[in-house]
Amino acid sequence: MAQNIYDDPQFFAGYSQLRRSVDGLAGAPEWPALQALLPSLKGARVVDLGCGFGWFCRWAAEAGAAEVLGLDLSARMLARAAELTDDGRITYRVADLETLDLPQGAFDCAFSSLALHYVEDLRPLFASVHDALAPGSRFVFSIEHPIYMAPRSPGWSLGVDGQRTWPVDSYQAEGPRRTNWLADGVVKHHRKLGTTLNLLIQAGFAIGHLDEFGPSPAQMAERPELAEERERPMFALVAAERL
Amino acid sequence: MAQNIYDDPQFFAGYSQLRRSVDGLAGAPEWPALQALLPSLKGARVVDLGCGFGWFCRWAAEAGAAEVLGLDLSARMLARAAELTDDGRITYRVADLETLDLPQGAFDCAFSSLALHYVEDLRPLFASVHDALAPGSRFVFSIEHPIYMAPRSPGWSLGVDGQRTWPVDSYQAEGPRRTNWLADGVVKHHRKLGTTLNLLIQAGFAIGHLDEFGPSPAQMAERPELAEERERPMFALVAAERL
Numbered sequence: 001m002a003q004n005i006y007d008d009p010q011f012f013a014g015y016s017q018l019r020r021s022v023d024g025l026a027g028a029p030e031w032p033a034l035q036a037l038l039p040s041l042k043g044a045r046v047v048d049l050g051c052g053f054g055w056f057c058r059w060a061a062e063a064g065a066a067e068v069l070g071l072d073l074s075a076r077m078l079a080r081a082a083e084l085t086d087d088g089r090i091t092y093r094v095a096d097l098e099t100l101d102l103p104q105g106a107f108d109c110a111f112s113s114l115a116l117h118y119v120e121d122l123r124p125l126f127a128s129v130h131d132a133l134a135p136g137s138r139f140v141f142s143i144e145h146p147i148y149m150a151p152r153s154p155g156w157s158l159g160v161d162g163q164r165t166w167p168v169d170s171y172q173a174e175g176p177r178r179t180n181w182l183a184d185g186v187v188k189h190h191r192k193l194g195t196t197l198n199l200l201i202q203a204g205f206a207i208g209h210l211d212e213f214g215p216s217p218a219q220m221a222e223r224p225e226l227a228e229e230r231e232r233p234m235f236a237l238v239a240a241e242r243l
Numbered sequence: 244m245a246q247n248i249y250d251d252p253q254f255f256a257g258y259s260q261l262r263r264s265v266d267g268l269a270g271a272p273e274w275p276a277l278q279a280l281l282p283s284l285k286g287a288r289v290v291d292l293g294c295g296f297g298w299f300c301r302w303a304a305e306a307g308a309a310e311v312l313g314l315d316l317s318a319r320m321l322a323r324a325a326e327l328t329d330d331g332r333i334t335y336r337v338a339d340l341e342t343l344d345l346p347q348g349a350f351d352c353a354f355s356s357l358a359l360h361y362v363e364d365l366r367p368l369f370a371s372v373h374d375a376l377a378p379g380s381r382f383v384f385s386i387e388h389p390i391y392m393a394p395r396s397p398g399w400s401l402g403v404d405g406q407r408t409w410p411v412d413s414y415q416a417e418g419p420r421r422t423n424w425l426a427d428g429v430v431k432h433h434r435k436l437g438t439t440l441n442l443l444i445q446a447g448f449a450i451g452h453l454d455e456f457g458p459s460p461a462q463m464a465e466r467p468e469l470a471e472e473r474e475r476p477m478f479a480l481v482a483a484e485r486l
Contacts, residue, residue, distance in 0.1 A: 157408075163412060165400075165412045166410065167411070168408060168474065168475050169409065170473070170474060171473075172474070173473065193436065194454055201450065209441055209444070210436070210437035210441060230414075231413060231414060236437075
């Protein structure tokens with residue numbers, strides 16, 4: 001079973017205060033780029049893998065989805081998600097992405113935001129998502145970029161010229177990375193970008209688009225603290241078509 | 244026209260002494276991984292974009308290719324390549340990858356080793372390669388990985404713990420990078436990995452495989468100086484299928 005860090009009280013308290021938790025999709029700078037990869041959700045059956053507080057699920061329902069299934073490992077997050085909606089098209093369910101079991105051909109779109117890097121082995125998950133999607137439908141997800149996740153001790157470095165760099169090491173060493181983010185001992189799984197894409201292809205997806213997200217000039221004008229994200233790729237946004 | 248640094252006497256002299264120039268494919272640690280992406284070349288018509296001294300062209304002919312066309316901007320390199328073979332199946336021709344013009348459907352495999360990062364705009368090149376390939380055939384190439392190419396001042400950093408890191412900056416700033424490698428003012432063009440893959444997809448290719456090359460334990464045992472390449476992705480090796 002995947003580590004359930006989101007039910008850790010310290011992590012949950014910290015996570016609840018993140019801008020993306022308070023402001024939802026509008027607080028996530030990568031959301032416009034991720035949204036651009038989505039198909040029309042009008043009448044669609046949608047599944048959200050790692051739905052958290054349900055921001056995307058509610059957005060999908062507003063965008064006209066016929067059914068939205070939000071899955072998360074954290075019962076605590078799902079409880080809050082459930083409080084935030086009374087839309088009958090949305091269902092929340094506790095589920096472990098490591099051992100996901102979904103009905104065949106039951107969805108027209110699969111979505112996941114910043115959850116897959118908690119999954120140790122993507123093979124069974126991608127197989128399950130593939131079979132759960134109708135042929136021709138899309139799987140859109142974001143992950144922390146492996147450049148962001150690879151280092152043994154991730155952190156900015158300030159050069160003598162005052163320029164920030166993001167020191168990379170251990171890129172070829174795929175496997176767990178233990179960080180202290182909001183709580184101690186959060187475990188994420190570093191995979192090369194190529195590995196993630198190759199696993200998708202092997203599972204029967206065609207790569208449709210890869211966006212190594214960086215903030216736009218307008219976003220940096222509004223939130224100057226985002227400027228450092230021009231130096232590195234922070235997130236990878238992927239659209240894949242189920243063949 | 245692309246910068247023709249290979250005809251610069253200083254660059255040419257330095258390049259000629261590189262292990263991969265002296266030992267050919269056997270001197271290039273990524274060659275086994277790149278070779279693994281190639282289809283069978285038996286009876287195939289093959290084009291090599293940026294063929295240099297012709298190591299791959301000769302290998303392709305030995306692997307049973309029916310015709311091999313080696314293209315390079317450097318007449319000097321092609322002259323040496325021509326000296327190294329009398330195989331009538333191999334033709335060398337001076338060509339600029341920026342303005343490549345190839346006959347339609349004339350090839351069963353396109354190959355390129357560490358040349359495309361000298362090309363400013365991949366769009367016309369990918370369109371030309373697409374049309375020059377028969378449907379279902381493969382385009383296999385290597386490029387310097389953008390993580391390797393992005394920094395303003397690329398170079399290793401040694402931490403207080405003696406650990407090497409590869410400081411990354413300017414990843415989101417696509418465009419020219421001027422380095423002093425073998426000669427001063429060598430111009431390469433930094434593109435995000437996503438940009439290269441998306442341009443392939445837009446040109447009508449399906450991504451088949453992405454290998455962010457790192458040396459194997461056996462390679463490091465044989466050549467200990469390769470160990471640092473475990474810290475970063477040095478090359479990206481791509482296989483794409485012409486749809």
